[in-house]
Amino acid sequence: MRPCMALGRGAFRLALFALLGLVSSSALAATAEAEVKAAYLYKLASFVRWPSEGGSGSPFTICVAGRSDVASVLGQLVRGQQVAGRAVAVEQLAAAQSARARECAVLFVGRGAGSKAFFSAARGLPVLTIGDRNNGTGGGVVDFMLRDGRVRLAIDRGAADRQHLELSSKLLDVAVVVTP
Amino acid sequence: MIAPFFPRFSRRLLERRWITAGVALLLLVISLLLGWQWEQRENANQVRQVSVQARILAGSVSGALAFDDYQTASEYLMALRENKDIEAAGLYRANGDLVAGFAKPGEQVPKRVHRQAPRVDGSDLVVVEPVRQANLELGTVYLRSIVEPLSARLSRYVAIGTILVLAALLIALLGASNAAAAAANRELLDQIAAREKAEMALRQAQKMEALGQLTGGVAHDFNNLLMAASSGLELMGRAKDQERRDRLAEGMRNALDRGAQITQQLLAFSRRTPINSEVLKLDEHIDKLASLLDHSLRENVSVRFALPRDLWAVDVDASQFDVAVLNLAVNAKDAMPHGGLVCITAVNRTGALEGRDAVEISVQDEGVGMDPEAVEKAFEPFFTTKEVGRGTGLGLSQVYGFVQSAGGTVSISSTSDAGTTISMLLPRSMPAPAVDLAVASTGHVSLEGLRVLLVEDDPALNELVGQMLAEQGTRVIAATTAAQGLALFEANPVDAVLSDMVMPGEMGGLDLARRLRAMRKDFPIVLMTGFSAAAEPAAAEGFTVLRKPFTMAALANTLEQSLRDR
Numbered sequence: 001m002r003p004c005m006a007l008g009r010g011a012f013r014l015a016l017f018a019l020l021g022l023v024s025s026s027a028l029a030a031t032a033e034a035e036v037k038a039a040y041l042y043k044l045a046s047f048v049r050w051p052s053e054g055g056s057g058s059p060f061t062i063c064v065a066g067r068s069d070v071a072s073v074l075g076q077l078v079r080g081q082q083v084a085g086r087a088v089a090v091e092q093l094a095a096a097q098s099a100r101a102r103e104c105a106v107l108f109v110g111r112g113a114g115s116k117a118f119f120s121a122a123r124g125l126p127v128l129t130i131g132d133r134n135n136g137t138g139g140g141v142v143d144f145m146l147r148d149g150r151v152r153l154a155i156d157r158g159a160a161d162r163q164h165l166e167l168s169s170k171l172l173d174v175a176v177v178v179t180p
Numbered sequence: 181m182i183a184p185f186f187p188r189f190s191r192r193l194l195e196r197r198w199i200t201a202g203v204a205l206l207l208l209v210i211s212l213l214l215g216w217q218w219e220q221r222e223n224a225n226q227v228r229q230v231s232v233q234a235r236i237l238a239g240s241v242s243g244a245l246a247f248d249d250y251q252t253a254s255e256y257l258m259a260l261r262e263n264k265d266i267e268a269a270g271l272y273r274a275n276g277d278l279v280a281g282f283a284k285p286g287e288q289v290p291k292r293v294h295r296q297a298p299r300v301d302g303s304d305l306v307v308v309e310p311v312r313q314a315n316l317e318l319g320t321v322y323l324r325s326i327v328e329p330l331s332a333r334l335s336r337y338v339a340i341g342t343i344l345v346l347a348a349l350l351i352a353l354l355g356a357s358n359a360a361a362a363a364a365n366r367e368l369l370d371q372i373a374a375r376e377k378a379e380m381a382l383r384q385a386q387k388m389e390a391l392g393q394l395t396g397g398v399a400h401d402f403n404n405l406l407m408a409a410s411s412g413l414e415l416m417g418r419a420k421d422q423e424r425r426d427r428l429a430e431g432m433r434n435a436l437d438r439g440a441q442i443t444q445q446l447l448a449f450s451r452r453t454p455i456n457s458e459v460l461k462l463d464e465h466i467d468k469l470a471s472l473l474d475h476s477l478r479e480n481v482s483v484r485f486a487l488p489r490d491l492w493a494v495d496v497d498a499s500q501f502d503v504a505v506l507n508l509a510v511n512a513k514d515a516m517p518h519g520g521l522v523c524i525t526a527v528n529r530t531g532a533l534e535g536r537d538a539v540e541i542s543v544q545d546e547g548v549g550m551d552p553e554a555v556e557k558a559f560e561p562f563f564t565t566k567e568v569g570r571g572t573g574l575g576l577s578q579v580y581g582f583v584q585s586a587g588g589t590v591s592i593s594s595t596s597d598a599g600t601t602i603s604m605l606l607p608r609s610m611p612a613p614a615v616d617l618a619v620a621s622t623g624h625v626s627l628e629g630l631r632v633l634l635v636e637d638d639p640a641l642n643e644l645v646g647q648m649l650a651e652q653g654t655r656v657i658a659a660t661t662a663a664q665g666l667a668l669f670e671a672n673p674v675d676a677v678l679s680d681m682v683m684p685g686e687m688g689g690l691d692l693a694r695r696l697r698a699m700r701k702d703f704p705i706v707l708m709t710g711f712s713a714a715a716e717p718a719a720a721e722g723f724t725v726l727r728k729p730f731t732m733a734a735l736a737n738t739l740e741q742s743l744r745d746r
Contacts, residue, residue: 036248040246040247043246043247043313043316043318045314046246046313046314046315046316047243047246047313047314082315083314083315084314084315150248151247151248152247152249153247168243168313170240170242170243170244170313171243173243173244173249173252174243174244174246174247174249174252
């Protein structure tokens with residue numbers, strides 16, 4: 001018998017719980033923002049299912065447009081990593097390379113006015129489009145947005161359907177905005 | 181067969197101390213093993229339960245952990261607080277940093293964790309489970325759950341454990357006591373065996389002592405009567421007048437009678453007298469005995485009889501019975517030098533003789549009594565408390581021999597100065613008493629002119645018995661072997677056969693008698709013997725047995741009887 005049983009349920013409920021709700025001290029500094037987004041880009045792939053995983057021979061390409069800093073961090077991050085058995089490759093796209101969008105598994109448009117062109121190039125294709133609302137490139141299946149100084153996710157389920165992507169419920173769980 | 185087998189088996193099992201101890205120990209070991217196994221299973225179960233919880237948590241928080249949504253992660257984590265068994269829980273990033281966690285008072289969430297298999301840490305169970313999404317490792321979940329503390333588990337087992345230990349103890353105790361009892365029993369049996377051996381040795385020694393006394397006594401008595409006979413013969417040779425010769429002959433006759441009496445009593449003692457048993461109505465018979473007793477006893481000794489009329493008949497040798505009663509009465513008289521009362525009682529005893537009915541005849545006196553040592557030796561031949569010349573020491577041994585040959589028992593109860601009672605238990609005769617034979621035996625049969633075949637291997641006896649037969653007017657055909665007798669029997673007309681029993685050669689007297697009877701049923705045959713061991717089977721087969729030594733009158737009577745019975 002545990003001695004605490006003698007205290008009864010009320011007493012037990014009153015017992016103090018030490019709550020260590022630690023907030024990460026790595027509150028986003030400006031320089032860290034690129035790192036966070038790069039990491040999220042990589043991690044997002046794990047929460048999404050593509051209709052056909054494609055040949056294992058072709059690399060799993062994450063395309064980054066308008067954010068060379070993110071692209072370079074991501075390049076280091078994914079080195080030697082795999083997604084669904086495919087080697088991960090990072091490709092940096094210039095504004096004029098919107099046609100390349102159809103070749104990407106993940107397409108992040110981080111900045112710049114050409115986001116519409118990228119997204120429409122990928123429309124209807126199994127490409128996880130990612131925008132950044134704070135930088136005016138919203139409209140992807142997933143958008144980054146800042147809230148309380150943190151990078152958060154906004155999700156457009158309709159867009160996901162259009163791209164033939166299946167999103168994990170856990171992703172929806174952490175999204176601050178979900179567009180049906 | 182199984183039912184009686186088990187108790188016997190278990191009893192044998194319990195008689196061996198080490199087996200019982202082994203059984204008790206085995207029981208304990210088995211129960212400990214079972215308990216341990218149960219514990220293991222219970223532990224594994226608990227580990228599985230906590231692991232599942234950790235896995236559920238890990239699955240739930242993967243999104244929150246991936247995208248640094250610590251609030252959501254915390255909410256998931258805090259949900260575990262509802263589970264009272266969870267002491268502490270923590271959520272860690274892939275790099276090992278603590279993201280969120282809680283702990284009950286007195287408990288702590290570790291700052292960092294390392295991947296490890298579920299382990300029991302004191303009374304707690306620690307489970308560390310990775311947080312994964314697809315192939316991506318996102319962090320770690322740490323759960324610390326209460327497992328039932330050992331003391332609590334032990335207390336749970338205390339009751340059944342106590343019962344088990346008690347059962348084992350009981351078995352051990354039972355076995356020990358049983359083994360002790362068995363050992364004691366074995367020892368007792370050993371002692372009994374040893375005592376029996378000692379008693380047997382004592383009895384043997386007593387027998388040898390008795391034998392010594394017997395031979396000494398017999399030699400002494402026979403010496404005396406031989407002396408009487410030889411001196412009588414010598415004197416007879418010198419005696420001139422007939423009257424003196426007759427007196428000497430009478431004296432020698434008496435000495436020889438006494439010798440015959442002694443051998444009779446010896447044979448009775450050794451139970452070798454051929455049993456001329458007849459069905460005897462004791463009440464009638466003792467009445468006839470009364471006058472004899474009155475003559476034998478002194479004037480100051482009176483005899484009282486207490487004989488119920490419905491007394492059962494017994495199967496005994498009448499003359500031996502008379503002698504036995506006489507011996508007892510004489511002893512009773514001698515125990516009362518100043519006179520007194522001798523009480524002879526008889527009473528029916530149902531099932532007194534090993535379940536058989538018997539008649540008890542007791543002779544009671546008011547005399548000096550016997551000391552225990554005398555009681556013990558009373559039935560031994562030549563044991564006497566009487567002074568030299570008054571007793572032979574054969575009286576009670578005759579009684580003993582008579583009772584033994586009749587298939588009964590005899591007992592003495594005596595107290596010093598308060599008299600002695602000697603009781604004979606004689607088996608009841610089962611067939612109804614035969615009608616008075618006197619009527620049948622009234623007809624006189626003459627032996628005159630009878631042709632008698634005499635078979636006797638001893639030449640002297642052959643001659644003598646031949647003369648005795650001739651004296652009766654019979655014509656004697658003499659043979660010295662059974663074979664010769666048989667041949668003569670077949671070759672000559674013969675009216676009766678008188679044969680010795682123990683003879684050399686392949687055929688004995690009994691064999692001859694059987695052959696003759698097979699040839700001619702109801703043919704009168706008389707067998708002679710001095711050796712009564714041979715007489716018993718012959719009597720049992722219905723042959724007439726004439727005991728040596730015999731008188732001419734006895735020979736004539738027996739022959740006549742056998743002719744009448746034809």
